[in-house]
Amino acid sequence: MDTLAQLRAGLLAGSTRLDLAAGLTEFPREILDLADSLEVLNLSGNALSRLPDDFHRLTRLRVLFCDRNHFSELPACLGQCAALTMLGFKSNRIETVPGAALPPLLRWLILTDNRISELPTELGERPHLQKLMLAGNRLQRLPESLSNCHRLELTRIAANQLTELPEWLLTLPSLTWLAYAGNPLETEADAAALEATPTIPWSQLSLEQQLGEGASGVIHQALWKQTTPVAVKLYKGEMTSDGSPLHEMNACMTAGLHPNLIRVEGRIIEHPQAQAGLVMELIEPSYRNLAGLPSLASCSRDVYASDTRFSAGVALRIAGGIASVAEHLHRQGITHGDLYGHNIMWNEHGDCLLGDFGAASFHSTEDSLESRALQRIEVRAFGVLLGELLERIDAGLSDEMRVHLEDLQQRCCQPDVLARPGFSEIVRELARFN
Template sequence: MQTIQGLQAGQYKNATKIKISSNLTSFPQEILSLYDTLEILDLSNNPLLSSLPSEIHRLHKLKVAFFSDCNFTTFPKELAKCRSLEMIAFKNNGMTTIPEGAFPRKLRWLILTNNRIEHIPKSIGHCHRLQKCMLAGNRLTTLPEEMAHCRKLGLLRLSVNSISVMPEWLFQLPELSFLSFSGNPCAPQVDSDAVLEEVSWRDLQVHELLGEGASGIISKGTWTKSGIPKEVAIKLFKGAVTSDGSPTDEMAACILAGQHPHLISPLGKIYSHPEDKRGLVLELIPPHYANLGLPPTLDSCTRDAFPASTVFSLEKCKKIITGIASVSSHLHSKGIVHGDLYAHNILINDNGHALLGDFGAASVYGTDHAYAESIEKMEVLAFGHLVEDLLGLVERKVTAGEDVWDEKEGGEVEMLNALHYLCVNPVVQQRPTFGEILKALGA
C-alpha cells in the first residue's frame, strides 16, 4: 500500500500502479503527473472521496480504475475521456445516477455491485468491447434495449435487483455464457426448507479454516449425529450481497440441487447459530482433489487461466468433460443455472473425477420458465469454452517431430472438437442441450 505522503514527496515517480487508502477527501492532483506511466489506479476504501478532476483524461495509459467503498453517488462522466480505460469498479458507493455518455468506449469490465442504481444509460450500447458487467445489488427494473449492441458481453450479474421480465434480446447475445439473476421478481421464490435435514449448531465442532470466498467461510468440522461423529465441511454465509448475488439465494440453489456424483453435496442446513448466521453442512472433499483451473486475469477477462505445467491425458480430459455435462444436465433438469461454469470452480482428482462447486452465481429459474431452453443453451456456451480449454491441455504424442494420434484417439479428438463447435454456435437456439451433449459423449 502506498501513502499520500509518499505521493506528495514524489516517491512514486514513473509508477505504473497507485493504491492509496488513507481517508482521502479529494483526488490527489499529484497522480496526474504520472500520465506517462500509470496503468492501474486504486483509490478504494476512501469513504469521503466523491469526485474526480476533469483533467483525469491526461492519464492516457490508465487501463484500470478502482473506486469501491467510496462516496460517488453519481458515476463520474470524466472517465469517458480516458482513452485506454478498460476496467472500472464502483462497488458499494451508494451510487444512484449514471449520466448518458459516462462510459469510456474501450470499457471491457464494469463493476457497479451493491449501489442504488435504477437505470443504466442507453449509451452503454456504444461499449462494443464490454465483456463483463457486474450489476448485482441495485434497483434496476429493466435493461436498456441498446445493451443488445454489446455483442461481446460474456458475463452479466443481475442478481438482487427488481427486474420482473428478462429481455428477449439477452438470450440472443452470441457470447453470453455466465448469467445470474436470482433475487429478482423474474426468478421464482424457492422454498427448499423441507428438503434438507436441519442440523443444530450444538451438534457441530468447527476445526481449521479450509477457505474463504465472497459469500462465506468454509471450515473443516465434525458433525455428531446420533452419537456418531462424521467429518464434514461447514460453510457459514456472511450475509452481504456479493458481486454474484445473495448468499440466501446461493444456499437455496445449493439445497435444491440436491445430491449428484459430480456435486459437492449439502448434508444439512444449520440452525441455532449463536450469531444467527445461515450455514450448510457439506460433504468433506478429500485433500487429493485440486482446482482444475485458475480465475480469469485482467487480460483473459471472462476466460480461465491454467498453470503452464497443466497436462491431461485424453481419457482424463473426456472424463472431466462428461462429468461436468452430467451435473449440468442434472441442474437444468431442476431449473437451476449455475452461472459460473468455470474450471476454477471445478475440483478434480488424479482419475479425472470432477466436482462442481461454488453456487454463488446460481439462479433458480424453474423448468416452466418462458426462456428455460435459452437459459440452458446460454450455459452450454460456458461448457463449450471448458471443452476448448481442456482439449488445449491434452498431452500429445510426438513422433518424428510431429503430433500424432492413434486411430482411436484421433476419433475421440475429432468428436470432442465437433462437440465444441456445436456448443459455441453464435446462434443460441442452435446449440445442443446438456442431455444431447451427454448422448454425443456416449454417456
C-alpha cells in the same frame, strides 16, 4: 499497499500500478504526476465522492477501482479516458450513471451494490463490453441498446427489480455466464426441497481450521457430533458480485444429489449470531482447483497454470462429469451461472466436483423458449471449458476423436443460442469416448 507520503515524496514515480487506501476524502493531485506510466489505479476503501475534471490526463490508465467509496454518480470525466477498459465502483452510493461517463473502450464494468435504477442508452454503444456486473441495484429494466453488445459474455443482474428477462438478452451470441436470482422474474426455489433439507444445531459442530474464504462466506473444517469430519460454510450477509449469499444457499439445498456435486448434509440452525450456514461433505485433499480465476488481462477467461496437462481419459472424464451434473441441475430448474474451471475441483483420475453456486438462478422446469435459451447459454460455458481441456490434452487422443470433440465444442459455442445442443445430447456424445 502504497502510502500518501510515498506519493507526495515522489518515490512512486514511474509506477504502473498504485494502490492507495488512506481514508481519502479528496483526490490527491499528485496521482496525475504519474500520467506517463500509470496503468492500474486502485482507490478502493476511501471516502471519495468525486474525481477531478482533468482525470483524463492519465492517458495510459487501463483499470480503475473505486470500490467502497462515497460516489453518488459515476464521474463523467471517465468518459474522456481514451485507454480505460475496466471500471470498478462496487459498494458506493451511485444513483446516476451518465452516458458521458462510459469510456469508449469499456470492456468490464462493475457497479455491484449501488442504488442504480436506470442505465444509459450509451452502455449499448460500447462494442468491447465483455463483463457487466450490476447485482444489488434497483434496476427495473435494461437498456435495449445492450442488444448491440455482441461480445458481452458475463452478466450479473441478480438482486434487482426486474420483472422479465428481455428476449434480446437471451439471444446475445456470446452470452455465457448469466446470474439473475433475487428478481421478481425468477421462479421460486422448490419449497419442498428446502423443507426436506435436514437441520443441524450449531451445538453439534466443532469448528477446526479455516479451509477457504470467498465473497459469499467462510469455509471451515469441522467435526459433527464429535466424530464425523465435515465442511461448514458460514454465509456473509453482504452483496457479492454474483448476488445474495442466501440465494446461493437455497440453490445448494435444492440442487439434490449427484456424484459431481458436493453433498449437503444439512442447514445450520441455532447459530449464536443467527448466521446462515450449511454443513457439507468434506472433500478429500487430493482434489484441487482445475483453474485460477480470470485476471485483469484475460477478463472473462480462466487462467491455467502453464504446466497444466491432461491425458485424454482424464480430460474426457472431467468433461463428462460436468456435462452430467449440468444436465441434472437443468432438470431441477437451476442454471449454475458460473460454470468455470475455477469452480471445479478435480483429482488425477478425472473425478470432479462442481462447486460455488453464488451465481445460480432458478427457472421453470417446463420446456419453453426462455428455459431452453437459459440452458443453452450455459451450454456455451461448457463449450468454453471443453475447449480449454482440449487445448491441454497431451496424450491418448486420436485424430478422429479430436475432430468429433472440436465439432461438439464449436456447436456448443455457436452464436445461434437455440441451435446449440442441450446437455442430454452432450452427455450422449461424450459417452461415445468414455
